[in-house]
Amino acid sequence: xxxxxxxxxxxxxxxxxxxxxxxxxxxxxxxxxxxxxxxxxxxxxxxxxxxxxxxxxxxxxxxxxxxxxxxxxxxxxxxxxxxxxxxxxxxxxxxxxxxxxxxxxxxxxxxxxxxxxxxxxxxxxxxxxxxxxxxxxxxxxxxxxxxxxxxxxxxxxxxxxxxxxxxxxxxxxxxxxxxxxxxxxxxxxxxxxxxx
Amino acid sequence: xxxxxxxxxxxxxxxxxxxxxxxxxxxxxxxxxxxxxxxxxxxxxxxxxxxxxxxxxxxxxxxxxxxxxxxxxxxxxxxxxxxxxxxxxxxxxxxxxxxxxxxxxxxxxxxxxxxxxxxxxxxxxxxxxxxxxxxxxxxxxxxxxxxxxxxxxxxxxxxxxxxxxxxxxxxxxxxxxxxxxxxxxxxxxxxxxxxx
Numbered sequence: 001x002x003x004x005x006x007x008x009x010x011x012x013x014x015x016x017x018x019x020x021x022x023x024x025x026x027x028x029x030x031x032x033x034x035x036x037x038x039x040x041x042x043x044x045x046x047x048x049x050x051x052x053x054x055x056x057x058x059x060x061x062x063x064x065x066x067x068x069x070x071x072x073x074x075x076x077x078x079x080x081x082x083x084x085x086x087x088x089x090x091x092x093x094x095x096x097x098x099x100x101x102x103x104x105x106x107x108x109x110x111x112x113x114x115x116x117x118x119x120x121x122x123x124x125x126x127x128x129x130x131x132x133x134x135x136x137x138x139x140x141x142x143x144x145x146x147x148x149x150x151x152x153x154x155x156x157x158x159x160x161x162x163x164x165x166x167x168x169x170x171x172x173x174x175x176x177x178x179x180x181x182x183x184x185x186x187x188x189x190x191x192x193x194x195x196x
Numbered sequence: 197x198x199x200x201x202x203x204x205x206x207x208x209x210x211x212x213x214x215x216x217x218x219x220x221x222x223x224x225x226x227x228x229x230x231x232x233x234x235x236x237x238x239x240x241x242x243x244x245x246x247x248x249x250x251x252x253x254x255x256x257x258x259x260x261x262x263x264x265x266x267x268x269x270x271x272x273x274x275x276x277x278x279x280x281x282x283x284x285x286x287x288x289x290x291x292x293x294x295x296x297x298x299x300x301x302x303x304x305x306x307x308x309x310x311x312x313x314x315x316x317x318x319x320x321x322x323x324x325x326x327x328x329x330x331x332x333x334x335x336x337x338x339x340x341x342x343x344x345x346x347x348x349x350x351x352x353x354x355x356x357x358x359x360x361x362x363x364x365x366x367x368x369x370x371x372x373x374x375x376x377x378x379x380x381x382x383x384x385x386x387x388x389x390x391x392x
Contacts, residue, residue, distance in 0.1 A: 061290070062277040066270060073269035074262060080294060081258040091295025094257070098276060099287025101312040116297040 020053055021106035021142065028172050030179040031079070035071035038079050038183070040175045041141065042166045045133050048087040048115040051141065052076050059107040061098050076111050078190060082183045089115035095134060103134070105142035216249060217302035217338065224368050226375040227275070231267035234275050234379070236371045237337065238362045241329050244283040244311040246375070247337065248272050255303040257294050272307050274386060278379045285311035291330060299330070301338035
């Protein structure tokens with residue numbers, strides 16, 4: 001019983017509900033700053049594919065204040081460090097679709113971060129496929145979240161013919177708790193280095 | 197005579213040579229801050245495709261200082277505003293290939309900015325093709341710069357079978373001067389708004 005309750009709790013310090021566009025994603029969140037947050041994905045394109053967003057829901061980067069931009073991208077920097085470390089990756093794709101015509105599916109600024117290693121996309125047709133997927137159905141985080149809400153509300157049973165299954169809440173929360181611990185290590189280390 | 201000299205001069209205030217990886221790109225630069233700069237592309241994937249870089253040559257975002265990250269992304273924000281305005285675009289793709297395994301071709305942090313409008317990629321096969329091109333030969337800014345250096349030095353005559361021709365220095369400098377004027381308007385406006 002207590003483990004059930006535990007599984008539904010967001011990582012500590014994330015008690016307040018967090019919105020990504022119209023979606024409540026609190027239990028997917030693994031890091032939160034005064035102005036930004038990081039969340040794990042329902043259907044990552046590769047392991048470690050996460051999103052970094054400003055807490056305030058605006059569609060375009062040019063609607064963010066100077067403080068929000070600084071906070072958002074220092075969080076992107078920190079998260080790229082953690083992803084590369086914990087996924088043993090040598091590189092990271094960072095992509096922002098700023099507006100619908102650029103492929104944005106949720107009208108809330110979000111940076112995709114995808115840790116990359118040599119040959120990691122060979123099975124899917126090569127490295128450039130990551131972007132094709134990001135733009136296509138596979139990367140449509142809005143569609144995935146809508147499906148997830150449907151599943152949770154029992155309204156829109158998800159029917160899909162591709163092989164990737166949306167992950168369970170439990171799986172996402174487990175990853176969120178793990179990344180929450182790991183990113184804290186880097187945040188602490190970085191903060192120590194900066195104050196030297 | 198004076199117009200020839202004029203055509204070879206970088207936009208004012210950019211007298212000092214600016215390096216993008218191993219390449220001198222001074223005359224392609226249209227905006228410079230204390231820690232960052234914006235440059236036009238030799239072979240833009242779409243009109244308005246530009247790069248934003250830190251002045252210091254490091255390969256990865258996590259090698260940048262907090263000040264450099266703040267300066268870089270406030271410049272990305274400003275440039276996205278200018279590109280959308282002057283290209284009458286509703287959106288913008290922002291992409292960073294942080295490391296070779298992510299498709300980075302020049303080991304110097306750079307954000308690709310590509311203004312986007314509905315249907316702008318229809319002739320090339322749809323919106324997701326922009327990323328395929330970014331990852332492929334078309335988006336290889338290192339290859340393009342190497343070819344340009346070859347052309348300038350008369351060493352490696354460029355042979356290419358695709359239809360896109362690298363632009364002339366004159367064309368790039370003309371665009372750089374135009375964008376230099378336009379981004380100053382937004383920088384001024386933004387600065388006024390921030391100080392209200």
